[in-house]
Amino acid sequence: MSWLSKARAALHGPASRRAADGEAAELARYADKASELERRLREQFAVPSAPGTVPLGRAREWNWEARMPASKLAAHALIVGPSGSGKSYFTALLLQGLLASGVRSFTVLDPKAETVELMKAVVAGAAARLAPERRRQLLGRVVLFDLFGTRALPRLNVLAPVQGLDEESHAFQIALLFSDMSADVGVRQEAILYLVVLCLLKAGLPITVLPTALEAPLLLERLALRAGPADLFRTTASRLKKEGRERILGLMSRAERVLRLRATRLALGADGCIDFGEVLDLVSLVNLAPPQGAADISRVLSGLLWMGISHAIRRRANGAARCHLVIDEAPTFLAAGGARMADSLEDLFRLARSKGVNVTALTQDLSSIAKVSSSLPETLRTNMHLVALFRCLADAQWDFVLPVTGRRPKAERAPWEEARGGYLERSAEVQLLRGELQRLPDRECYLADRRTGLPGVRLRTADLALAATRAEIASLEEAAHRHPMLASVPELERAAEATARRVAALLDVGDHQLAESDRAPVRRARGKLDIG
Amino acid sequence: MRLTLALVTLPLFAAYGAYVLVTGYLRGMWRAGGRLRLLALALPCPSCGEANPLDGRWKCRSCSAVYHGAVFECGFCGAGASFFACRRCGISIPLRRPS
Numbered sequence: 001m002s003w004l005s006k007a008r009a010a011l012h013g014p015a016s017r018r019a020a021d022g023e024a025a026e027l028a029r030y031a032d033k034a035s036e037l038e039r040r041l042r043e044q045f046a047v048p049s050a051p052g053t054v055p056l057g058r059a060r061e062w063n064w065e066a067r068m069p070a071s072k073l074a075a076h077a078l079i080v081g082p083s084g085s086g087k088s089y090f091t092a093l094l095l096q097g098l099l100a101s102g103v104r105s106f107t108v109l110d111p112k113a114e115t116v117e118l119m120k121a122v123v124a125g126a127a128a129r130l131a132p133e134r135r136r137q138l139l140g141r142v143v144l145f146d147l148f149g150t151r152a153l154p155r156l157n158v159l160a161p162v163q164g165l166d167e168e169s170h171a172f173q174i175a176l177l178f179s180d181m182s183a184d185v186g187v188r189q190e191a192i193l194y195l196v197v198l199c200l201l202k203a204g205l206p207i208t209v210l211p212t213a214l215e216a217p218l219l220l221e222r223l224a225l226r227a228g229p230a231d232l233f234r235t236t237a238s239r240l241k242k243e244g245r246e247r248i249l250g251l252m253s254r255a256e257r258v259l260r261l262r263a264t265r266l267a268l269g270a271d272g273c274i275d276f277g278e279v280l281d282l283v284s285l286v287n288l289a290p291p292q293g294a295a296d297i298s299r300v301l302s303g304l305l306w307m308g309i310s311h312a313i314r315r316r317a318n319g320a321a322r323c324h325l326v327i328d329e330a331p332t333f334l335a336a337g338g339a340r341m342a343d344s345l346e347d348l349f350r351l352a353r354s355k356g357v358n359v360t361a362l363t364q365d366l367s368s369i370a371k372v373s374s375s376l377p378e379t380l381r382t383n384m385h386l387v388a389l390f391r392c393l394a395d396a397q398w399d400f401v402l403p404v405t406g407r408r409p410k411a412e413r414a415p416w417e418e419a420r421g422g423y424l425e426r427s428a429e430v431q432l433l434r435g436e437l438q439r440l441p442d443r444e445c446y447l448a449d450r451r452t453g454l455p456g457v458r459l460r461t462a463d464l465a466l467a468a469t470r471a472e473i474a475s476l477e478e479a480a481h482r483h484p485m486l487a488s489v490p491e492l493e494r495a496a497e498a499t500a501r502r503v504a505a506l507l508d509v510g511d512h513q514l515a516e517s518d519r520a521p522v523r524r525a526r527g528k529l530d531i532g
Numbered sequence: 533m534r535l536t537l538a539l540v541t542l543p544l545f546a547a548y549g550a551y552v553l554v555t556g557y558l559r560g561m562w563r564a565g566g567r568l569r570l571l572a573l574a575l576p577c578p579s580c581g582e583a584n585p586l587d588g589r590w591k592c593r594s595c596s597a598v599y600h601g602a603v604f605e606c607g608f609c610g611a612g613a614s615f616f617a618c619r620r621c622g623i624s625i626p627l628r629r630p631s
Contacts, residue, residue, distance in 0.1 A: 002612075005605050008571055016607065018573075019587040019600035 030423070034407035038062050041403070041457045044449055054097025056447065057459035061403070066459050070101035072449070074322050076349060077360040078380050081390025086443035087362045088115040090388060090461050091326055092122050094360070098324065099126040104141055105281045105323035109305065111298060113289035115328045115362075120144075123283060124468035124476040138283070144480035145279075145286040147301050148263050148294070152486040155270035158304050159201045162273075164315050171198035174207065177303040178254060185254070189247055195236040196220075202228045205499065208269035210255040212503055214248050216525035217241050218518050222506040258300050261291070266492035269499055274485050276305075276312035280323045280357065285480070288333075302333050310344055313357050320356035330361040331368040334376070342373030349383040365392060387456070390445045394434035401448045401456040402433040566629030570604055575625055582620035590616075603627065 008015060038061075045066040047053055054073060056066040073094060081087045092115065095106055099122065110116045123142055127135045145154045158174055161167075175194040179185040185193075196213050200206070203223045205213075213219050217237035224233035240248060259265050286305065290298035309325070327333050334342050352359055361384070363369055366377040381387075381397065389401055408424045424432060436458075437446065448456030468476075487495075507522055569575065574583040591598045594611035601607040603616045604627045615624040 002605055002610070004567055004570055005602060008602065011571060012573060015587045015602040016600040019589060019602075022585060022587060023589055023600070 030407060034405040037403065037405055037454070040452075040454055044068075044452050044454060045447070045457050052101045054094065054101065055462045056093070056097075057461040060444065060458045060460055062457075066447070066457060066462075068449075070098055070103065073098060073386070074358055075385035075449075075451070076353065076358055076383055077386040077388065078384035079360065079362045079388045079390070080365065080392050081388075081445065082364050082392065084442060085390035085440075086445070086461055087388075087390055088118055088328065089443065089464060090390075090445065091115060091328070091360060091362060092118045093461055093464055095119060095324070095326070096122045096126065096464060099123065099138075103322070103324070104138065104283060105321065106326065107280055107282075107284040107286065107309070107323070108326045108328065109286045109288060109302070109333060110326075110328040111288040111302065111332045112329060113287050115326070116144075116285045116287045118464075119285050120473050120476055121466045121468050122464065123285075124472040125466055127476065128468055128472050139476060139479040142283045142285070142476060142480045143279070143483040143485050144477060145284060145486070147267065147286070147288055147298075148261065148291055149287075150263070150489065152481045152488055153263060153267040153270075153492055154274050154485060155272050155487050155492075156267040156301075156304065157206045157270045157273045158268065158308070159197070159205065159207050160273040162308075162311060165311055167201050168198065171201050173307050174201075174304075177300055177307065178210075178258065180303070185250070186247070188243070189251055192236075192239065192243060192247070193251055195232075195239065199223065199233055199236050202232065205503070206269045207255075208259055208265050208496070209499065209503055211252050211259065212507075212525045212528065214240065214252045214255065215528075216507060216518070216521045218509070218522055219503065219506050219525070222509070226506075258297055261294055261297055264297055264301065266489065266496055269496040270487060270492055271495040271498070273308070276308035277315060278485065280309065280312055280316075280325065281321070282485075299335065306333070306344075310348055313348060313352055313355050316355040316357065318354050322356045322358065324358045324360060325352075326360045326362070328362045330363045331372060334369065334372045342369075342376045346373070346376060346379045349379060366397070385451050386447070386449055388445045388447045389437060389456070391440040391442075392437065394437040398434075398437065398446075399430060400450070401446045402430060402437070403446075403455040403457060404429050404433065408432060563629055570602075570627065575627075577618040577621060577623060577625055579623040580618060580621040582618055584616070584619055584625060 005015065012018065041059075042062070042064060045056065045059070045068060046064050047067050047069055049055075049065070049067060052070050053067045054070050056068060058064070059066050077094075079087045079091060095108075098106065108115055108119055123138070127138045130138060146152075147154070147156075159170075162170060172194055175190065175197045178197075179190045179193055192214075196210060197207070199220050200209055200213060203226075209219075217240040220233045220237040220240070224230040224237070259268070288298050288302055288305075313325075334345065349359060361380060366380065369380065370377050377397075387401055389398055392398070404426055406423060406426065406429070408429050410422060410424055410428075423429075440446075440458075443461045445459055445461065446456035447459050448454070504526060507526055509522070570586065573587065574585045576583055586603050587601065588603065589598065589600055590603050590606075590613075592606035592609060592611055593613070595606060595609040597606060597608040599607040604612050606612075612627070614628050615626050617623070618625055
């Protein structure tokens with residue numbers, strides 16, 4: 001050791017100890033940086049267990065219980081992950097927490113029937129834990145819309161007047177939904193469809209009469225003699241007569257395709273329409289799962305439902321009581337209305353929160369949403385406050401969710417490699433976390449609250465307390481099917497028959513009074529009427 | 533003759549000797565001053581002014597040992613470094629003054 005080292009050791013103490021201490025202090029400084037992130041995430045996601053808090057799961061990296069106040073869940077949420085990764089389970093977990101904290105207004109739109117089944121068990125379980133009076137109150141708020149059911153169906157006469165929506169725009173939206181069923185509907189066909197739908201709307205007839213009105217323009221001429229805008233009825237009838245038969249047949253076949261299922265005919269032919277504003281304020285479980293081969297009908301019904309719901313949201317007062325709208329398989333749902341519906345969804349996200357509606361969208365990926373609308377994925381990423389990412393293809397779009405701590409150690413070196421130590425650089429850590437995101441096991445996700453400006457926390461989602469017995473679930477279904485918003489099948493059959501009789505009366509004209517060209521269509525239309 | 537030569541060159545030798553002694557002393561002082569700087573715990577960077585600690589984790593270029601200690605002397609082989617990099621701007625900070 002040189003005299004200099006000896007002199008320094010005498011002055012300041014041993015250099016090696018000082019170096020080791022300095023290094024330890026430096027490491028501690030880095031550790032503080034990482035623990036600062038953990039501390040802030042913990043503040044957000046690990047509030048102490050108390051009434052009004054919702055358990056979310058366990059933070060895998062730091063091993064603490066993740067829990068959020070229910071008030072913070074009053075936000076738009078985006079849940080992304082492949083089938084079976086735990087999206088529906090996590091959603092049910094959130095809704096269970098909300099139910100337990102007293103939230104009684106949420107709507108689940110489910111095109112697969114899976115989440116609705118899970119939610120039935122969740123709601124039945126929550127009801128079972130309540131005192132009898134409160135249980136009755138909760139069960140009284142549950143309504144089960146099974147659009148292809150056989151017991152009770154919602155009244156879905158979509159041509160019934162809607163408060164705050166003028167008839168022209170109402171008819172336009174319905175006509176668009178029907179013409180969006182297939183891409184080959186021409187501009188002239190769209191115009192005819194709009195006119196006929198408008199006539200039916202003004203005459204107070206349901207959409208189930210559409211094929212008859214297209215088949216027999218006489219119906220509109222006869223309506224002109226009764227009440228309503230006679231000019232519109234006559235002009236539409238004469239336009240129908242002038243149009244090529246093929247065009248009208250094309251429209252008729254599309255309308256008949258939508259109405260080919262009895263349940264759909266009964267629901268759409270009801271004597272009124274449910275109030276979608278009320279639907280949002282209840283515990284509404286909407287099963288849109290179509291029977292085999294009826295996916296096209298489900299798409300149209302989804303579009304009709306979305307139209308009603310979006311109008312109800314727009315109609316709500318600013319600052320109305322909070323409700324949650326869960327859209328399972330959002331791309332399937334959006335595909336029903338195409339880009340137009342996606343655009344309306346974009347508008348709605350901007351509007352919904354001020355109207356007290358929190359939207360939760362579940363999707364397998366954003367690329368399937370991009371097929372419907374190229375700007376919607378960006379809107380979702382920007383407007384969704386809570387983002388839960390289950391196993392999914394990771395690219396730069398999800399980097400904001402990844403918790404980069406600067407404290408992930410480099411891999412162990414192999415004996416023949418040059419010595420390396422310390423922690424991964426930021427870019428390497430991001431790559432590592434992207435890889436982890438792609439390999440997440442089922443029921444693990446990164447959950448981020450974008451309002452905090454913090455990245456996400458990796459969670460193993462908590463277990464659902466599915467303690468409801470089959471009897472309790474059956475009793476919930478019984479109560480949900482008896483809800484006044486639903487009509488029994490015989491009741492709907494009576495309404496359909498009344499409509500058919502009304503149409504038959506309109507078409508009840510002796511052959512000698514009919515023009516030659518009207519006779520065959522009127523006979524065909526009469527033959528198709530479902531009377532007796 | 534030899535005596536005369538000795539008498540003539542003696543003052544020259546004396547002057548040269550004095551010169552060598554004085555410059556040697558000054559050079560020694562200069563270099564010692566440079567070494568004495570290393571008694572401090574940190575050296576300022578001549579470029580950015582960052583105080584760079586002399587004690588830390590270093591790797592000896594002579595024996596490849598990684599050691600905790602002073603930068604100017606390897607704790608294993610005793611080899612001395614002549615410069616090290618500023619931790620802020622990366623410029624080389626000399627540890628010895630040129631002779």
